[in-house]
Amino acid sequence: MVKHANLPRNETGIETALGVLKQQFGERFQTGQSIREQHGHTTTWIENQPPDAVVFATSTQDVADIVRVCAQHQVPVIPYGTGTSLEGHVNAPAGGVSVDLSQMDRVVEVNTGDLDCRVQPGVTREALNTHLRDQGLFFPIDPGANASLGGMAATNASGTNAVRYGTMKDNVLAVEAVLADGRIIRTGTRARKSSAGYDLTRLLVGSEGTLCLITEITLTLQGIPEAISSASCSFPSVDAACQTVMSVIQYGLPVARIELLDDVMVKALNAYSKLDLPETPLLLLEFHGTQAGVVEQAEIFGDLAGDHGGVGYAATTTTEERNKLWQARHDAYWAMLQYRPGAQGIATDVCVPISRLADCVGAAQARVAELGLIAPVVGHAGDGNFHVSLLVDMADAEELEKAAGFVSWLNELAISMDGTCTGEHGIGQGKRPYLVKELGEATSVMRMIKEALDPQGILNPGKVL
Structure with missing residues (x-):
């Protein structure tokens, strides 16, 4: 497993905050080892870093109350949807509280005539499309996994339909969110366009839980094709x-x-x-x-x-x-694992201009062969995004080192081709080393935004920046 250093822990603050939250949330406050490890779970090779407690929220007010307690005692807060992220997004390197949003799973409203809906963050994409089916509508973003829509908004998910329907940022009209001090804000309306102020919706979509906890999403919908x-x-x-x-x-x-x-x-x-x-x-x-x-x-x-x-x-x-x-x-994921029984799949993604796709995929295949690795390639070719899934024997230190070197090499190759180190997985912990290489001084502006919205650094620490 790839290890990430634990960040300094606020032991006193964590102990105090956990006591308050336990009293406030009762049975919805959990500290069992297995449930904490589940909420530090990652579907890639990054080590599990569990939180100190998990609180199951059922409303926006619950989320705000949890964040206020954690802010008062300077305790990290990590949002959790379904745990399908691939770059260590739900890990707790400084400990803290995982806010499980899966029970906030209500479709609040569907406006058939306007082709939009409002949903809570725990609604999964499959559940939403089941709910919409008899109304002749569907939500097109399909990242493969049955992810929660809150998690999909937080990571700006895309997937197989992106070439026609875009990514999450193209299909989110507004979000309701809890900020680092517990304030609740709404970033927009159901109007299809607006020139009113800064585009906070697109700032928060893709922020990976580092700027806010998303508690409701207003989405655009599509008519089911004839x-x-x-x-x-x-x-x-x-x-x-x-x-x-x-x-x-x-x-x-x-x-x-x-x-x-x-x-x-x-x-x-x-x-x-x-x-x-x-x-x-x-x-x-x-x-x-x-x-x-x-x-x-x-x-x-x-x-x-x-x-x-x-x-x-x-x-x-x-x-x-x-x-x-x-x-x-x-x-495809399960097929790859069966292709090399006993191996673990290490998925990484990059995205390049379509004119460079053949060069990038070809170079990746050549590098895999040179290293003697096995790594199927699957890609959303219409937007230049592809995934390489290394099938690795995790007990073989030499093979693991080769795989880590390949992932680093591929990220840098994509950046050198005027592409990005991640088309849809997000930065999380796994791709942090490449963000500065890709965006340079722009990351200092990101840090200024982070410090302005989260001055104590309690929202999903150790991710993105």
Whole structure:
């Protein structure tokens, strides 16, 4: 595991605050070892750093009360949704209190005519879409995991649909949030645009719990398309697949999803999901629109793919076949683990301009081969974002060192290509070393904002900055 140094602890403050919170919240205040470790859980290779206590909030007022107590005694506060983050976001390196928001799981209102809704942060994306289905609406951001919408807002999540529908920051109209002193603010209205003051919504979306705790989100929604078509196409090389993606974007084809899988990932999916795809680089696509529109889009893509050596192109509008294809894509993590039994998956992501995608993926594959590692690649090719998942024997110190070196090298490579060290995982603890390399002096401005909003540094310390 990658270790991060524990930060100085305020032992006296923690002991006092825990006593107050225990009395105030009763059974919703927990200090058991297993539940604390669960709330320091991370789905990557960063060590578990559990909080001193977990408090289950059921309302915005609960969150404000918890933060006020912690602020009074200078105790860290760490927000927790479903624990699906990948860069150590929920760890407690200075101890403190984890605020579990999972019980704040109510869809407050849906405004069908305006295509928007208000939700509490514990609502998951799957639960929201189940709630919306009979109203002909859906929320398009799909990071793969059934994450909480509060966590998705906090990390500016995106995923497979981002090429058409954008990321969380493009789909959040406003948030209600608790600041570091316990004040409750709302950053906007349901209006689709505003010139009223600073854009606090976009400041707080993606702030990873370091500036506030998000307690309600106003989201934009989409109408469920009349027709959906999914397609797959194999290519002789990653370069050919990426050139096709560039052609699609330049043509202006309104593709909803366009996912890149390298040959190793395809082999893993074939074995896990009982598919028989050619074991070469693959593009998976989805088109949304009218019945005639999706057919036309699929045909145009077929022609573009053929120009770059694409073979085995197949498109379908059948729900069962579409679901099978995309379920396989969402099962990629489990397929990778089965591909090398006993290994742990170490996922990292970067994002580069689409024109550099082929270069970056190709260089990553070459580096993996040079190091003798196994690392399937899967990417949201339409926006230049891809994930490399190293399959590592955690008991092998040499292999672990190679993996750590690769992750560092890949982040720096992406930055050198005018890209970013993270397209959607966020900074957390894992990518902190690369933020200054990417943004330089701008990080000092971030620090000024952090110090202004959280002068005691109690909100999710040790993350981002």
